[in-house]
Amino acid sequence: MLRILLAKDLRRAWRNPLPWLINLIVPLAMTALIGMVFGGHSDNGALGRIRFAVVDEDKSMLSDFLRGSANQNQGGKYLEPVFMERKDAMREINANKISAVFIIPTNFMRNYLTSREPVSLELIKNPAESIHPAVLEELLGAVVTGLNAISRNFQSEFSDWQAVLEGKEDYHKVSQLIDRAGDKLKTAKNYINPPLVSYEKEEPADETKSAESKSGATNSISSTSGLSKSASAKAGGSKSSSTDSVFAYLLVGLSAMFLLFLASNAMSDLYRELRQRTFERYQTLRDSLVPFIAGKAVFAVVMLLLCSGMMLGGGGLIFRIHWQQPLALMALTAGYTCFAAALFALLVALMPDERRAAVLNNMAGMALGLIGGCAFPANQLPGFLREHVTPWMPSYWFVDTARNLQYGGANVAWGLVVLKLVLLSVMLLALAAILFRRRFKMGLRA
C-alpha cells in the first residue's frame, strides 16, 4: 500500500516539479551568491584581493620600506595597494573603489627612531564594506605590534641607525650595526619566522567547544605577535582543501533551512488531497487512514532525501566541496529529513485551514532556520536566543554537527545527534497521528 501511494506521489511530483525546483535552486543560488561575495574558494584567496590606498606623508626610508612590503610575496596574493595622495585616496574611498586608506603620517620615521611617541599609523576604513577593512585593521595592528617589538629590542641602536640613515656615519659603523642586528635577529629567528601575519587553519573542534568558537568563517585571519604565538602559526593552510571553502559552510546551513520548506511543501500535499477530495475518495475505499498519512510522510522523507542529495551532493560538485565525512553527513541528513517530515505532519494535523497553515509553516521553517543558525552563524544571534533557544533547535543540532563534521575533524558525536533527531521524529509523528485520529473522530470532513 505504501509503495503504491509513494509511486503515485512521486509521479505527481515529477509531473509538477516547479515547487520542488524552486526550493532546490534557491539555496544553491544563495550559496553561490553569498559565497562569491565572500571570495569563494580558497584557491582564489578566500577573501579575494583587498584593494586599499597607501598615503605616504612621511616620504622617509622607513615609510618606503613599509610601502614596498605591502604587496611582496604572500602579501601580493591578497593585497592590492595603490599609492596616492590623501585627497585622491579620500575620493576613491568615497566612490567605494577601495576598502581602506592607510596613511603613514609626517615624521613617522623620526618619531619611531627617536621613540618620542608610540608607533602610530592611520587607517580610514570604508564603511560600505565589512570584511576587507577589518582584515586590513588586523594586519595594521600586527604591523604596529611588530614595529613596537623591534623598537623594544633595538632601542639602544636607533640613534646610530638614524645617523647612518642620515648619512652621518661611515661604512665601518654600518657594518658593526649590521653585525649586532644580525646577532639579535638570530636569537629572535624562532619567534619571527614564520611571518607575523598568516592564514591559519582552525584547530579541530573538541566536544566541549562552545558555539561561538565553532561558527566562525572558514578562514580565520590571525594577527600574532611572533614572540608569543608564532610557533603555532602555519603559513597558508591546506591550499586546495574544501575545508577552506566558505561554500560548504553556507551550503549546509541553507540546505537545512530549505529542507524545512521542502518538507512543508511535501506535507502540505495532504491539504491538496483534502481540497481535491482525493483523501475523501480514499476514505470511501479504505477504513484505516493511517496508510494514507504514513504514505505522505514516507513521500516527504523520500523527496527530502533526494533533494538533500541534490543540494549537498550536486552543490558539492558545483562548488568543488569535498565532504570530509560523507557517510556521517548522509546519516545526519537522513535523521534531519525524518525530523522535518514529522514536524510538518504535526503542523498539518494541528492546523485544518490550508491558508493559515501555509503562513504558519513558512514562519515555522523560517524561525527554525534563523534561530538554528542556518542563515547566520549562531554566535551572531542575540544573547538570549544564542544561550537559551538555539541549543534546543533540531535545525541547530543538524547544522552545527554537519559543520563540525566538515571542519572539526573525526571526533564529532554525530551518532548521538542522529539518534536525537530520529527519536524526536517518532514522537512528533505519534502526536500527529493522535491529532489526525481526533480530527476524524470528531466527524470533521476530510
Place this chain on the structure above:
Amino acid sequence: MSLLRVERLSKTFGTIRAVDSVSFQVRPGEIYGLLGPNGAGKTTTISMISGLLKPDAGEVFVDGKPFWANPQEAKRIMGVVPQELAIYEELTGRENLEFWGRMAGLSSSEARSRAVELLEALTLTDRAKDAVKTYSGGMKRRINLGCALLHRPKLLLLDEPTVGIDPQARLNILEFIRNLRASGTAILYTTHYLEEAETLCQRIGIIDHGRLLAEGTLGELQERLGGDRVFLLEADFKGTSPEAWGGFLQRFRIIQKTERQLVVAAIGARDPSECLKELLSLPVHVENVTLKRPSLNDVFLQLTGRELRE
C-alpha cells in the same frame, strides 16, 4: 432484498439540522433519485452512507448488514462518485484508474485490465495516456465516475455526477449509468435537475431542509397532486383570497399562488371540462388557463411552497 437501507438518518452541524430522520431503500437494478435543491442535505446523506461522516442518529444497512459493524466490508461492495472531481490532475486517465483500483484492493494486473475495460466503456481509450488536466469537463467527469467502478461495486452512490458539463456529455454519462443499472447495480443518484430524476430514476425521494418530504415513482408522486393534470390560471390575484370563493378549497388543492399565477389541482376524480368551467367562473378576470400534466417541479412546489429552481 434492498442493497441499501437507510433508517431515520440524522446529522446536525452546530445548530443546523442538515439531515433529519431520513429513511429510504435502494434495490438491486434500481436507480433511486434523491432530488432536492442545493443545501437540502443530499451530500450529507451520501457522506453518512459512505462512512465519511458518522450519523448522530439512525442506521445504514448495506447488503443487509449495519455499515458501522464492519465498515471495510461495506466499502468493498460500494462505489462512491463525489460531486467534486476527486482525481489527480497530474496523472493520466489510465494512471488514475489503476491507482484507485489498487486502493480498492485489486491486484496490479487486475487494476490494469479493468482500467482498459473502463476506458473503453467511457470512450476515453484514445486519451488514456494524457494527463487529466488536459481533459475537457465531460471527460474529467467520466474519469471521476470510472474511478469508483474499478472493483465492480454492487452499490453505487452518485453525488450529482453531471454538474457543470455540457448536454452531450451529460447524455453520455446518463447512458452509461443506465447500462450500469441494467447490469444489476443498485444506484443512489442525487441531483437537483428535475429532468434527470424524471428520465433516469425508477423511484424518487424529494428532500428539502434535511427532510425527506415524499418518495415514490414519478406516477406515485404525480398522484399526490390529485391525478394526472393541474390547472395554471393567469390573472391579477393581488388582494384576492381563495377562502372567500365559496367552497373553492373543498373542490381544488392550491399548489402555488402568486400575484399573477394560481396553480391548482382538482380534488377527486372530476371531469376536466367541469373543472375548467368552475375556474372560469371565479370572481377574478382570468386571462388564460393552461391544463398540463404535473411535473416533479409541481410536486416539489406543492411540498415546499417554492420551485426547485429558485
